[in-house]
Amino acid sequence: MSGATASRRGQILVVDDSRVNRLLLARALEAQDYVVAMAEHGRAALELLRAQGAPSFDVVLLDLLMPEMDGYQALAEIKADPALRHIPVIMISAVEELESVVRCLELGAADYLLKPFNATLLRARISGSLASKRLRDLELEYLEQVGRLTDAAASVEAACFEPETLDEVVARRDALGQLARVFQRMAREVHAREERLQRQVHELRIEVDEAKRAREVAEITSTEYFQNLQEQARQLRSKH
Amino acid sequence: MSEQDALNRAALENLLAATGGDPTFLAELIDTYFEDSATLLPTLRDAVSTGSAEQLRRAAHTLKSNSASLGAEDLAVLCRELEEQGRAGALGGAAERLAQVEAEYERVRRALVAARPAA
Numbered sequence: 357m358s359g360a361t362a363s364r365r366g367q368i369l370v371v372d373d374s375r376v377n378r379l380l381l382a383r384a385l386e387a388q389d390y391v392v393a394m395a396e397h398g399r400a401a402l403e404l405l406r407a408q409g410a411p412s413f414d415v416v417l418l419d420l421l422m423p424e425m426d427g428y429q430a431l432a433e434i435k436a437d438p439a440l441r442h443i444p445v446i447m448i449s450a451v452e453e454l455e456s457v458v459r460c461l462e463l464g465a466a467d468y469l470l471k472p473f474n475a476t477l478l479r480a481r482i483s484g485s486l487a488s489k490r491l492r493d494l495e496l497e498y499l500e501q502v503g504r505l506t507d508a509a510a511s512v513e514a515a516c517f518e519p520e521t522l523d524e525v526v527a528r529r530d531a532l533g534q535l536a537r538v539f540q541r542m543a544r545e546v547h548a549r550e551e552r553l554q555r556q557v558h559e560l561r562i563e564v565d566e567a568k569r570a571r572e573v574a575e576i577t578s579t580e581y582f583q584n585l586q587e588q589a590r591q592l593r594s595k596h
Numbered sequence: 597m598s599e600q601d602a603l604n605r606a607a608l609e610n611l612l613a614a615t616g617g618d619p620t621f622l623a624e625l626i627d628t629y630f631e632d633s634a635t636l637l638p639t640l641r642d643a644v645s646t647g648s649a650e651q652l653r654r655a656a657h658t659l660k661s662n663s664a665s666l667g668a669e670d671l672a673v674l675c676r677e678l679e680e681q682g683r684a685g686a687l688g689g690a691a692e693r694l695a696q697v698e699a700e701y702e703r704v705r706r707a708l709v710a711a712r713p714a715a
Contacts, residue, residue: 375628376662380615387616421657450661472607472665475614 366414366486367391371401371430372448373422377471381417381448384475390482397422398430405440413443415485418465420449420456428459435464442492444485448473498532501525505536512543519544602703607667608711619713626712629662633701636662640678640697644690652690653682659697668704671697 368390370381382392393413395401402425405413416434420427427447434440444466449456457468466488467481504525511517525536576582612622636659643652660675674697681690 374658374662375632376625376665379621379625379628380611380665383615383618383621387614421654423654450657450664471661472611475610 365389367393367412368482369393369395369401369404369413369416371395371398371416372419373397377419384478388479398425398427401430402433405434414489415482416443416445417448418445420447420451428463431460431463431465442489444489446481446485501528501532505539508539508543517543517547602668602670602700602707603711604667604669611665611667623713626666626708629666629708630705632662633659637698637701640694644687644694647687649682649685649687652687653679656682663704666708671700671704674700
Protein backbone atom coordinates (compact mmCIF):
# COMPACT_ATOMS: atom_id res chain seq x y z
CA MET A 357 0.00 0.00 0.00
CA SER A 358 1.37 3.42 -0.86
CA GLY A 359 1.95 6.16 1.72
CA ALA A 360 -0.61 8.38 0.02
CA THR A 361 -3.28 5.70 0.31
CA ALA A 362 -2.32 5.09 3.92
CA SER A 363 -2.68 8.72 4.89
CA ARG A 364 -5.96 9.00 3.04
CA ARG A 365 -7.51 5.97 4.76
CA GLY A 366 -6.23 6.86 8.20
CA GLN A 367 -3.94 5.66 10.98
CA ILE A 368 -5.49 3.72 13.82
CA LEU A 369 -4.10 2.84 17.23
CA VAL A 370 -5.39 -0.45 18.65
CA VAL A 371 -5.06 -0.75 22.43
CA ASP A 372 -5.78 -4.17 23.93
CA ASP A 373 -3.97 -6.40 26.40
CA SER A 374 -5.12 -9.54 24.58
CA ARG A 375 -2.80 -10.56 21.76
CA VAL A 376 -5.64 -12.44 20.09
CA ASN A 377 -7.76 -9.30 19.97
CA ARG A 378 -4.88 -7.08 18.88
CA LEU A 379 -4.06 -9.45 16.02
CA LEU A 380 -7.70 -9.74 15.00
CA LEU A 381 -8.43 -6.02 15.03
CA ALA A 382 -5.17 -5.11 13.33
CA ARG A 383 -5.70 -7.63 10.55
CA ALA A 384 -9.34 -6.64 10.05
CA LEU A 385 -8.35 -2.96 9.78
CA GLU A 386 -5.34 -3.61 7.54
CA ALA A 387 -7.67 -5.58 5.25
CA GLN A 388 -9.54 -2.28 4.84
CA ASP A 389 -6.30 -0.41 4.03
CA TYR A 390 -5.89 1.33 7.36
CA VAL A 391 -2.44 1.73 8.88
CA VAL A 392 -2.42 0.17 12.34
CA ALA A 393 -0.20 0.56 15.41
CA MET A 394 -0.73 -1.45 18.59
CA ALA A 395 -0.32 -0.95 22.32
CA GLU A 396 -0.94 -3.51 25.07
CA HIS A 397 -2.32 -1.16 27.74
CA GLY A 398 -3.33 2.42 28.35
CA ARG A 399 0.07 3.65 29.49
CA ALA A 400 1.81 2.28 26.39
CA ALA A 401 -0.91 3.88 24.26
CA LEU A 402 -0.35 7.30 25.83
CA GLU A 403 3.41 6.97 25.34
CA LEU A 404 2.83 6.23 21.66
CA LEU A 405 0.35 9.07 21.24
CA ARG A 406 2.70 11.55 22.92
CA ALA A 407 5.97 10.33 21.40
CA GLN A 408 8.01 12.89 19.48
CA GLY A 409 7.58 12.30 15.77
CA ALA A 410 4.77 9.82 16.39
CA PRO A 411 2.30 9.41 13.55
CA SER A 412 -0.79 11.49 13.87
CA PHE A 413 -3.47 8.97 14.78
CA ASP A 414 -6.94 9.44 13.36
CA VAL A 415 -8.79 7.01 15.63
CA VAL A 416 -7.98 5.08 18.83
CA LEU A 417 -9.67 1.71 19.43
CA LEU A 418 -9.50 1.23 23.18
CA ASP A 419 -10.16 -1.86 25.28
CA LEU A 420 -11.43 -1.38 28.84
CA LEU A 421 -10.00 -4.02 31.15
CA MET A 422 -6.21 -3.89 30.89
CA PRO A 423 -3.30 -4.05 33.33
CA GLU A 424 -1.06 -0.99 34.06
CA MET A 425 -3.67 1.51 32.92
CA ASP A 426 -7.21 0.54 32.01
CA GLY A 427 -9.38 2.00 29.29
CA TYR A 428 -11.24 4.41 31.58
CA GLN A 429 -8.01 6.05 32.77
CA ALA A 430 -6.49 6.15 29.30
CA LEU A 431 -9.66 7.70 27.88
CA ALA A 432 -9.76 10.32 30.64
CA GLU A 433 -6.09 11.21 30.02
CA ILE A 434 -6.57 11.48 26.26
CA LYS A 435 -9.58 13.76 26.70
CA ALA A 436 -7.74 15.91 29.29
CA ASP A 437 -4.76 16.47 26.97
CA PRO A 438 -5.30 19.46 24.62
CA ALA A 439 -2.96 17.89 22.07
CA LEU A 440 -4.88 14.59 21.96
CA ARG A 441 -8.47 15.33 22.88
CA HIS A 442 -9.57 15.82 19.26
CA ILE A 443 -8.72 12.18 18.37
CA PRO A 444 -11.90 10.08 18.35
CA VAL A 445 -11.71 7.16 20.79
CA ILE A 446 -13.90 4.13 20.12
CA MET A 447 -14.19 1.78 23.07
CA ILE A 448 -14.15 -1.88 22.13
CA SER A 449 -14.77 -4.19 25.02
CA ALA A 450 -16.34 -7.41 26.19
CA VAL A 451 -17.72 -5.47 29.18
CA GLU A 452 -21.44 -5.36 28.42
CA GLU A 453 -22.78 -3.40 31.40
CA LEU A 454 -24.74 -0.29 30.55
CA GLU A 455 -23.02 1.67 33.31
CA SER A 456 -19.69 1.03 31.60
CA VAL A 457 -21.02 2.28 28.25
CA VAL A 458 -22.48 5.40 29.88
CA ARG A 459 -19.30 6.11 31.82
CA CYS A 460 -17.18 5.91 28.66
CA LEU A 461 -19.50 8.15 26.68
CA GLU A 462 -19.49 10.67 29.53
CA LEU A 463 -15.69 10.60 29.53
CA GLY A 464 -15.75 11.57 25.86
CA ALA A 465 -15.68 8.29 23.93
CA ALA A 466 -16.99 8.62 20.39
CA ASP A 467 -18.55 5.16 20.45
CA TYR A 468 -18.71 1.83 22.26
CA LEU A 469 -18.46 -1.51 20.46
CA LEU A 470 -18.82 -4.95 21.96
CA LYS A 471 -16.47 -7.87 21.45
CA PRO A 472 -16.47 -10.04 19.51
CA PHE A 473 -16.74 -7.22 17.02
CA ASN A 474 -18.86 -7.23 13.93
CA ALA A 475 -16.63 -6.27 11.00
CA THR A 476 -19.32 -4.27 9.17
CA LEU A 477 -20.24 -2.32 12.30
CA LEU A 478 -16.58 -1.67 13.07
CA ARG A 479 -16.01 -0.35 9.55
CA ALA A 480 -19.06 1.94 9.77
CA ARG A 481 -18.10 3.34 13.18
CA ILE A 482 -14.53 4.00 12.11
CA SER A 483 -15.69 5.74 8.93
CA GLY A 484 -17.99 7.94 11.00
CA SER A 485 -15.26 8.84 13.46
CA LEU A 486 -12.77 9.52 10.69
CA ALA A 487 -15.25 11.84 8.96
CA SER A 488 -15.79 13.89 12.12
CA LYS A 489 -12.04 13.95 12.82
CA ARG A 490 -11.34 15.26 9.30
CA LEU A 491 -14.04 17.90 9.69
CA ARG A 492 -12.42 18.99 12.94
CA ASP A 493 -8.97 19.06 11.29
CA LEU A 494 -10.35 21.27 8.51
CA GLU A 495 -11.95 23.57 11.08
CA LEU A 496 -8.66 23.87 12.97
CA GLU A 497 -6.77 24.60 9.74
CA TYR A 498 -9.36 27.23 8.77
CA LEU A 499 -9.09 28.95 12.16
CA GLU A 500 -5.30 28.87 11.97
CA GLN A 501 -5.37 30.50 8.53
CA VAL A 502 -7.87 33.14 9.66
CA GLY A 503 -5.30 33.85 12.40
CA ARG A 504 -2.60 34.32 9.77
CA LEU A 505 -4.76 36.83 7.94
CA THR A 506 -5.40 38.88 11.09
CA ASP A 507 -1.67 38.69 11.92
CA ALA A 508 -0.99 39.99 8.42
CA ALA A 509 -3.35 42.94 9.02
CA ALA A 510 -1.44 43.75 12.23
CA SER A 511 1.85 43.51 10.30
CA VAL A 512 0.59 45.97 7.69
CA GLU A 513 -0.20 48.46 10.46
CA ALA A 514 3.23 47.91 12.00
CA ALA A 515 4.82 48.35 8.53
CA CYS A 516 6.51 44.95 8.64
CA PHE A 517 4.22 42.91 6.40
CA GLU A 518 5.77 40.18 4.29
CA PRO A 519 3.29 39.11 1.58
CA GLU A 520 4.76 35.57 1.33
CA THR A 521 3.41 34.76 4.81
CA LEU A 522 -0.03 34.56 3.19
CA ASP A 523 0.90 32.27 0.28
CA GLU A 524 -0.71 29.19 1.87
CA VAL A 525 -3.98 31.01 2.62
CA VAL A 526 -3.97 32.58 -0.85
CA ALA A 527 -3.86 29.08 -2.37
CA ARG A 528 -7.25 28.19 -0.84
CA ARG A 529 -10.14 28.02 -3.28
CA ASP A 530 -12.78 29.26 -0.87
CA ALA A 531 -13.91 32.69 0.32
CA LEU A 532 -11.03 32.90 2.81
CA GLY A 533 -8.58 32.33 -0.04
CA GLN A 534 -10.24 35.09 -2.07
CA LEU A 535 -10.07 37.45 0.90
CA ALA A 536 -6.40 36.62 1.35
CA ARG A 537 -5.67 37.15 -2.37
CA VAL A 538 -7.34 40.59 -2.35
CA PHE A 539 -5.61 41.47 0.91
CA GLN A 540 -2.21 40.35 -0.37
CA ARG A 541 -2.61 42.27 -3.66
CA MET A 542 -3.73 45.44 -1.88
CA ALA A 543 -0.97 45.16 0.67
CA ARG A 544 1.57 44.72 -2.15
CA GLU A 545 0.16 47.81 -3.90
CA VAL A 546 0.31 49.83 -0.69
CA HIS A 547 3.85 48.60 -0.13
CA ALA A 548 4.88 49.51 -3.70
CA ARG A 549 3.29 52.97 -3.34
CA GLU A 550 5.13 53.52 -0.08
CA GLU A 551 8.41 52.56 -1.71
CA ARG A 552 7.71 54.93 -4.61
CA LEU A 553 6.91 57.76 -2.23
CA GLN A 554 10.02 57.05 -0.20
CA ARG A 555 12.10 57.20 -3.38
CA GLN A 556 10.50 60.52 -4.33
CA VAL A 557 11.05 61.92 -0.86
CA HIS A 558 14.67 60.81 -1.05
CA GLU A 559 15.13 62.48 -4.47
CA LEU A 560 13.47 65.65 -3.24
CA ARG A 561 15.75 65.65 -0.23
CA ILE A 562 18.80 65.49 -2.53
CA GLU A 563 17.45 68.39 -4.59
CA VAL A 564 16.75 70.38 -1.45
CA ASP A 565 20.28 69.67 -0.18
CA GLU A 566 21.83 70.77 -3.50
CA ALA A 567 19.74 73.95 -3.57
CA LYS A 568 20.74 74.65 0.00
CA ARG A 569 24.41 74.19 -0.83
CA ALA A 570 24.06 76.49 -3.88
CA ARG A 571 22.37 79.10 -1.77
CA GLU A 572 25.11 78.91 0.85
CA VAL A 573 27.78 79.27 -1.86
CA ALA A 574 25.90 82.21 -3.32
CA GLU A 575 25.64 83.82 0.09
CA ILE A 576 29.36 83.52 0.63
CA THR A 577 30.38 84.65 -2.88
CA SER A 578 28.14 87.68 -2.78
CA THR A 579 29.79 89.18 0.33
CA GLU A 580 32.08 92.29 -0.01
CA TYR A 581 34.86 90.42 1.78
CA PHE A 582 34.76 87.60 -0.80
CA GLN A 583 34.64 90.14 -3.69
CA ASN A 584 37.76 91.88 -2.29
CA LEU A 585 39.55 88.56 -1.98
CA GLN A 586 38.71 87.74 -5.60
CA GLU A 587 39.99 91.18 -6.71
CA GLN A 588 43.23 90.73 -4.79
CA ALA A 589 43.72 87.33 -6.33
CA ARG A 590 43.18 88.70 -9.80
CA GLN A 591 45.75 91.51 -9.19
CA LEU A 592 48.31 89.06 -7.89
CA ARG A 593 47.86 86.84 -10.96
CA SER A 594 48.26 89.86 -13.33
CA LYS A 595 51.58 90.98 -11.66
CA HIS A 596 53.16 87.67 -12.43
CA MET B 597 -21.86 -32.67 22.24
CA SER B 598 -19.22 -33.20 19.56
CA GLU B 599 -15.94 -31.32 19.37
CA GLN B 600 -17.24 -29.45 16.35
CA ASP B 601 -20.05 -28.05 18.50
CA ALA B 602 -17.50 -26.46 20.77
CA LEU B 603 -17.03 -23.88 18.05
CA ASN B 604 -19.49 -21.73 16.16
CA ARG B 605 -18.15 -22.41 12.67
CA ALA B 606 -20.00 -19.42 11.20
CA ALA B 607 -18.23 -17.10 13.65
CA LEU B 608 -14.89 -18.57 12.62
CA GLU B 609 -15.71 -18.15 8.95
CA ASN B 610 -16.84 -14.55 9.49
CA LEU B 611 -13.63 -13.88 11.30
CA LEU B 612 -11.63 -15.32 8.42
CA ALA B 613 -13.58 -13.19 5.92
CA ALA B 614 -13.17 -10.01 8.01
CA THR B 615 -9.41 -10.48 8.19
CA GLY B 616 -8.85 -10.91 4.48
CA GLY B 617 -9.44 -14.67 4.13
CA ASP B 618 -5.83 -15.60 4.84
CA PRO B 619 -5.58 -19.18 6.25
CA THR B 620 -2.02 -18.53 7.45
CA PHE B 621 -3.33 -15.73 9.60
CA LEU B 622 -6.04 -17.98 11.03
CA ALA B 623 -3.37 -20.53 11.96
CA GLU B 624 -1.33 -17.78 13.64
CA LEU B 625 -4.40 -16.57 15.51
CA ILE B 626 -5.24 -20.06 16.79
CA ASP B 627 -1.63 -20.56 17.92
CA THR B 628 -1.75 -17.23 19.75
CA TYR B 629 -5.00 -18.27 21.41
CA PHE B 630 -3.36 -21.49 22.65
CA GLU B 631 -0.32 -19.58 23.95
CA ASP B 632 -2.45 -17.04 25.81
CA SER B 633 -4.72 -19.74 27.23
CA ALA B 634 -1.66 -21.59 28.51
CA THR B 635 -1.06 -18.55 30.76
CA LEU B 636 -4.66 -17.68 31.52
CA LEU B 637 -5.78 -21.12 32.77
CA PRO B 638 -3.04 -21.39 35.44
CA THR B 639 -3.84 -17.76 36.43
CA LEU B 640 -7.48 -18.78 36.93
CA ARG B 641 -6.46 -21.81 39.01
CA ASP B 642 -4.19 -19.63 41.12
CA ALA B 643 -6.92 -17.01 41.60
CA VAL B 644 -9.45 -19.62 42.75
CA SER B 645 -7.02 -21.30 45.14
CA THR B 646 -5.87 -18.00 46.69
CA GLY B 647 -9.32 -16.41 46.63
CA SER B 648 -8.13 -13.47 44.52
CA ALA B 649 -11.36 -12.09 43.07
CA GLU B 650 -9.75 -9.35 40.94
CA GLN B 651 -7.24 -11.76 39.42
CA LEU B 652 -10.10 -14.17 38.68
CA ARG B 653 -12.15 -11.41 37.10
CA ARG B 654 -9.35 -10.21 34.79
CA ALA B 655 -8.17 -13.62 33.61
CA ALA B 656 -11.74 -14.88 33.08
CA HIS B 657 -12.56 -11.69 31.20
CA THR B 658 -9.63 -12.10 28.80
CA LEU B 659 -10.29 -15.82 28.22
CA LYS B 660 -13.96 -14.99 27.63
CA SER B 661 -13.11 -12.31 25.09
CA ASN B 662 -10.50 -14.45 23.27
CA SER B 663 -12.81 -17.47 23.18
CA ALA B 664 -15.80 -15.49 21.92
CA SER B 665 -13.65 -14.02 19.13
CA LEU B 666 -12.81 -17.53 17.90
CA GLY B 667 -16.42 -18.71 18.11
CA ALA B 668 -16.01 -20.75 21.33
CA GLU B 669 -19.33 -19.50 22.63
CA ASP B 670 -20.03 -22.07 25.39
CA LEU B 671 -16.56 -21.51 26.82
CA ALA B 672 -17.13 -17.75 26.68
CA VAL B 673 -20.37 -18.15 28.68
CA LEU B 674 -18.63 -20.23 31.37
CA CYS B 675 -15.79 -17.69 31.56
CA ARG B 676 -18.33 -14.91 31.87
CA GLU B 677 -19.86 -16.61 34.89
CA LEU B 678 -16.43 -16.85 36.50
CA GLU B 679 -15.78 -13.20 35.63
CA GLU B 680 -19.06 -12.23 37.31
CA GLN B 681 -18.07 -14.14 40.43
CA GLY B 682 -14.77 -12.28 40.48
CA ARG B 683 -16.50 -8.96 40.00
CA ALA B 684 -18.94 -9.67 42.81
CA GLY B 685 -16.14 -10.99 45.02
CA ALA B 686 -18.24 -14.12 45.61
CA LEU B 687 -16.03 -17.11 44.88
CA GLY B 688 -18.32 -19.84 46.26
CA GLY B 689 -18.46 -22.69 43.76
CA ALA B 690 -15.72 -21.10 41.66
CA ALA B 691 -13.59 -24.27 41.80
CA GLU B 692 -16.41 -26.33 40.29
CA ARG B 693 -17.03 -23.73 37.60
CA LEU B 694 -13.33 -23.61 36.84
CA ALA B 695 -13.39 -27.39 36.33
CA GLN B 696 -16.18 -26.86 33.79
CA VAL B 697 -14.11 -24.17 32.08
CA GLU B 698 -11.13 -26.49 31.84
CA ALA B 699 -13.20 -29.34 30.42
CA GLU B 700 -14.81 -27.04 27.87
CA TYR B 701 -11.44 -25.55 27.00
CA GLU B 702 -10.17 -29.03 26.18
CA ARG B 703 -13.07 -29.54 23.74
CA VAL B 704 -12.40 -26.12 22.19
CA ARG B 705 -8.70 -26.91 21.89
CA ARG B 706 -9.37 -30.14 20.02
CA ALA B 707 -11.88 -28.41 17.73
CA LEU B 708 -9.44 -25.62 16.97
CA VAL B 709 -6.63 -28.07 16.24
CA ALA B 710 -8.97 -29.71 13.75
CA ALA B 711 -9.99 -26.35 12.25
CA ARG B 712 -6.45 -24.96 12.10
CA PRO B 713 -5.26 -24.66 8.49
CA ALA B 714 -2.12 -26.69 7.84
CA ALA B 715 1.12 -24.71 7.62
